[in-house]
Amino acid sequence: MIIGIDIGGSTTKIVGIKETLLLEPLTVEANDPIASAAGALGKFLNANALSIKDIELIRMTGAGASFIQKDLLGIPVEKVEEFKALGHGGLYLSGLEKAVIVSMGTGTALVKANGNCISHMGGTGVGGGTILGLSKAMLNLSDFDNIVNLAESGDLSLVDLSIRDITQGDIGNLPPTLTASNFGKMSDKATKSDLVKALLNMVFQTIGMMAVLASKIEKDNDIVMTGNLVKVPQAQKTFHELAKLYNVKFHTPKYAQHCTAIGAAISYKNH
Numbered sequence: 001m002i003i004g005i006d007i008g009g010s011t012t013k014i015v016g017i018k019e020t021l022l023l024e025p026l027t028v029e030a031n032d033p034i035a036s037a038a039g040a041l042g043k044f045l046n047a048n049a050l051s052i053k054d055i056e057l058i059r060m061t062g063a064g065a066s067f068i069q070k071d072l073l074g075i076p077v078e079k080v081e082e083f084k085a086l087g088h089g090g091l092y093l094s095g096l097e098k099a100v101i102v103s104m105g106t107g108t109a110l111v112k113a114n115g116n117c118i119s120h121m122g123g124t125g126v127g128g129g130t131i132l133g134l135s136k137a138m139l140n141l142s143d144f145d146n147i148v149n150l151a152e153s154g155d156l157s158l159v160d161l162s163i164r165d166i167t168q169g170d171i172g173n174l175p176p177t178l179t180a181s182n183f184g185k186m187s188d189k190a191t192k193s194d195l196v197k198a199l200l201n202m203v204f205q206t207i208g209m210m211a212v213l214a215s216k217i218e219k220d221n222d223i224v225m226t227g228n229l230v231k232v233p234q235a236q237k238t239f240h241e242l243a244k245l246y247n248v249k250f251h252t253p254k255y256a257q258h259c260t261a262i263g264a265a266i267s268y269k270n271h
Contacts, residue, residue: 001017002016002017002018002057002265002268003041003055003057003059003075003265004059004060004061004262004266005037005040005041005058005059006060007033007062007063007068008064008105009063009105009129010106011028011029012027012029012037012039012040013025013257014028014040014041015258015265016050016055017262017265023048024047024048025257025258025261026044026047028040028043033065033068037060037064037072038072041058041073042073055075057077057078057268058072058077058078059078059267060078060079060264061082061261061264062082062260063082066079080264080267082109082260083109083120084267085260085264085267086109086113086118086226086259087101087111088113088263088264088266088267089226089258089259089260089261089263089264089266090111090259091224092266093224093226093256093262094251094253095253096251097115098113098114099220099222100113100215100218100220100224101113102210102211102224102226103226103260104127104128104207104225104226104235105127105128105227105228105229106128107125108207109122110210110211112220122214124206124207126206126207128144128229131147131199131200131203132147134199135147135196138195138199139195139196141192141196147196147200148232148233151193151199151200151234154191154193154194154195154196154197155194155197156198158185158187159183159185159186159190159194159197159198160180160181160182160184160198160201161180162179163175163178163179164176164177165180165185166180175245182202182205200235201238204229204232204235204238204239205238208250209242211248212242212246215248221247223250223251224250224256225250225251225256226253226256226259226260227259230252230256
């Protein structure tokens with residue numbers, strides 16, 4: 001069995017692949033990369049009734065992978081460049097031959113993947129870390145699930161300036177509800193729910209528009225969204241709106257949160 005581990009800024013993800021069988025991925029939270037990698041491996045072995053001797057190789061990627069040396073608990077470790085793992089994982093999970101792959105984690109990265117040809121297109125520091133940091137600074141909120149739940153009942157019209165707020169006519173093909181300026185209206189009546197909804201809207205519009213522009217540059221309308229933020233309802237709503245507006249297709253495959261770990265493991269056959 002080949003194990004893929006992605007050690008990120010706040011979570012570590014692990015997956016196992018035996019021939020063509022993908023075992024259920026797992027996620028652990030830990031700040032120390034070595035402890036989180038060992039903990040993730042132990043949890044994965046226990047959950048799947050496996051022993052260390054069942055593992056042939058660990059393919060490791062992510063920011064924290066540099067802290068791990070040649071082996072983990074006696075199992076050989078190979079390092080995989082993170083963008084290559086992201087590209088391989090995105091194509092594998094989506095079933096596409098080529099696409100723009102977006103990883104939404106603490107920050108955001110974009111790669112262009114076409115078979116085994118994978119290149120980093122760029123990224124932005126806007127991501128999950130932005131949501132947590134600004135929520136803490138503005139509203140003293142630090143629980144991510146609480147932030148997302150609060151946003152469900154928020155009203156963007158009390159915070160964001162829309163196109164219909166600034167013109168009575170049409171601007172090209174843009175709908176009147178489209179955001180003209182994030183936080184550009186900012187009513188004194190805005191509640192915590194309104195503010196966190198506007199914050200999520202700003203983050204996902206920024207990520208979504210970067211993905212759209214990347215797809216236009218590459219003349220490829222398929223965009224695969226991966227990473228921890230895919231599970232946020234506001235993300236899917238925003239991407240759906242952008243897909244209709246710019247004639248692109250956003251894909252959110254099963255196991256999208258574990259894409260890079262899966263990419264590290266499955267890229268072994270292309271290694």
